[in-house]
Amino acid sequence: MVPALWDFDLEIPAGQFLTIVGPSGCGKTTLLAMVGGLVFPRQGEVLLDGRAVTGPPAEVAYMLARDALMPWRTARQNVEFGLEIRGQSRDLRRQKSAEWLDRVGLTAFADSKINELSQGMRQRVAIARTLALEPRCLLMDEPFAALDAQTRMLLQQEFLRLWERVNATVIFVTHDLGEAILLGDRVVLVSHRPGRVVADVAVAIPRPRTTEIELDDPNFRRYHRLLSGQLKTEVRAQLSPAEDE
């Protein structure tokens, strides 16, 4: 039994968009779960604004890989779910869900059942639900992994645009190095299990960014070259643990 993370130390300033890349099973999800107050470190601590996290903090919103939409609710009702749990009044919920559905471009589908929506649309409902909570910290666990390449690019662009207006700290986990560099102010590479920080790079590409930078921006390619070698090493080590020790 190997710990998920070991010798791990990471500090994230407010408002930063941090992306975390690493091989599958390296502890990235555990990291998010700890910040989200769903699991607790046996050794060490998780601090939010200097205070220890003892349960799901109100200022944190967690978005999972699978959209976790409730099939018995409409899109609008799904977006309102988080607000409902947090005890907001019906009118306020209505208003916020309408706002956010509009921002993700789904006003026309607000009252549709979610099984009538495409995968990309469902993910947008999930984004609306997450951002409607107006969190100070966003935890995102490979939210675009299940989408086809074109939809993924569209949603990446949309999400950046939405984030720029919300101004929250984001911890975005992905296995896709390109996505990490595209979205993040800072990319952290986590080793194979037990996870440790092996690279921590500031991405000096100016904002607002578009998905075109993957093709046009020479800096993008530089960062990619810098990190991909190390990422490959970690992925290989994860796949064949015997060799590594």
Added chain:
Amino acid sequence: MGTVRVTQATSAARTADLQTFEASIRAEMRTMRRRYEATAWTVRIAALLVVLGGWEFLSATNIIKAFYISDPISVAVSLINVLGQGATWYNLWQTLVAAAISLAVGSILGVAGGVALWRVSVLARAFNPYITLFNALPRPALAPLFIMWFGLGVTAKVFVAVTIVFFLLLVNTMAGLSNVDPDILALANSLGASRLQRFLLVEIPSALPSIVAGLRLGAVYSVLGVVVSEMVASYYGLGQMLVKATNGFQVSMSFAILVLMAAMAVVLDVGAWLLQRHVQQGEESRASLR
């Protein structure tokens, strides 16, 4: 050799206009659907005619003694007669009310029990063999005992039917609650939902299709339980009416009563089906062929 060509150009009959093409495809699909439905109806009516015709034939030619099987016309006449008698409606009402009470009581207890066993999982494990055992027992066999205890009134019938409906809803409720999407649960937890919020907003809605499916079966089985109990012994009810008719060799009336019982069960089933459809939110109603 391996060359591949995909083209429309070589098609002999070619509709240049895309819209006309699409319209013709849609028309073709409509025709196929209609033909399919028409065939279904034809077979349906044919089967009915074959059965009724065969029945009439067997009876009229005395291949099977008419005394035992009656014939379609006599049954229809008897049905009309029976419907004209006040006693029939009273008996029907008795059966219906008993079935409705059994469904309500059995469902409420079954769902409550299901929730309890799901929440305290050690209880579920503890009682599992007893549940399996009791479920295996043919519940109608309890009727004589219950009648001895509770007499010939409504109580015994309701008890019998409740023993059937209860287990049905118990099992369905537990199954529904155990199969909640773990992602949605994780989401609720991440939002800091209280236990009650999780239960009311996630777990129960998620289990509802399973529970409603149980209700639908329960509707049919509650009639079963009540009727069988009535057949053993009862003051009133369609089951008792049936036994009296058969004992008195009134075969036509027996068939007529069976038709009434079936009609009643259908009404309950349709009611439950409507509820199920209402709960099933579009997923079922799109896929359903009804």
